[in-house]
């Protein structure tokens with residue numbers, strides 16, 4: 596059933612949500628969207644919004660991009676799913692595309708960021724066992740990080756608020772302060788197999804690795820024979836104004852995890868590994884029923900093609916710079932962090948939630964993180980005119996004239 600706009604009112608949707616869904620989301624303020632186009636969404640009352648969150652860095656090429664929609668429609672009418680027991684042409688084509696875009700990494704496809712990280716941890720442990728012997732299982736992560744909600748990814752996540760109530764957590768993880776190279780070096784033991792980092796911590800409020808830190812971590816991994824896993828689930832594919840965030844740092848991770856924007860909203864995650872690391876997985880070691888199916892791969896291929904054809908790496912860099920400059924000149928904003936179109940504005944007052952709600956009421960979707968940060972992760976094909984419109988709504992929502 597495809598629900599036509601207007602068939603259900605917001606109160607109908609809320610009533611059914613409350614009655615039938617497990618309450619894992621707070622969904623406040625209450626709004627439900629019925630239609631999207633580019634960077635615009637329309638709610639159940641027909642009100643228009645400028646979407647500067649993009650499904651939290653998911654809708655890379657805008658809602659219902661005609662090329663992605665056509666690819667989904669065509670693939671859905673041809674073949675949606677077969678088992679991974681058989682060869683899958685769009686999966687092979689997507690892996691080929693990612694191989695070239697990443698400079699030589701092989702792919703395993705799954706369905707989410709957490710699942711991509713689970714696969715990365717398994718691969719790192721297996722690789723260490725095969726190349727360095729028994730007992731090399733420990734993975735070092737950082738405080739403030741976010742790697743997903745499955746048990747291993749949750750354990751890797753460096754924020755206790757997500758972990759409370761779910762103990763015992765998975766063994767074999769430790770956390771060190773972020774952007775502290777000495778702490779990282781001291782945490783390495785004979786049991787360590789890998790370090791996992793986000794090039795820019797997203798969920799902690801948009802905190803980039805310093806160049807010295809990420810480059811130092813890569814050098815430490817080389818020196819000690821560890822794998823560097825970069826969780827690019829939020830920073831991936833043009834978001835930061837480069838195809839991969841690690842390009843800003845000139846480092847080459849051993850494993851990269853992806854998910855959010857790869858399918859422009861159609862669920863797909865990926866684990867990318869250098870061929871010599873990937874070779875540690877043998878048939879039977881890892882699998883996913885849905886991972887890399889026809890529909891998800893067709894959507895991802897079309898998304899990557901749009902990113903290339905519409906020069907969205909360059910656009911994210913150019914429009915992101917413009918946006919950050921506009922934010923920096925705004926009274927009440929103490930600091931602007933980020934790269935490209937992954938941006939966090941730190942307010943001088945702890946009013947992020949209030950400002951977020953005012954923005955939503957005024958037709959701009961943004962996301963408050965904690966008390967004083969708002970994050971912006973709009974589609975990568977927005978224009979400077981969209982930024983001007985967003986700035987007007989943001990300024991009004993902050994109480995500026």
Ligand SMILES: Cc1ncc(COP(=O)(O)O)c(C=O)c1O
Nearest residue numbers: 707708709741742743828829854
């Ligand atoms: C850096 C990072 N890693 C992993 C995840 C988890 O991804 P998913 O929700 O698709 O499991 C997220 C989600 O926000 C993320 O930002």
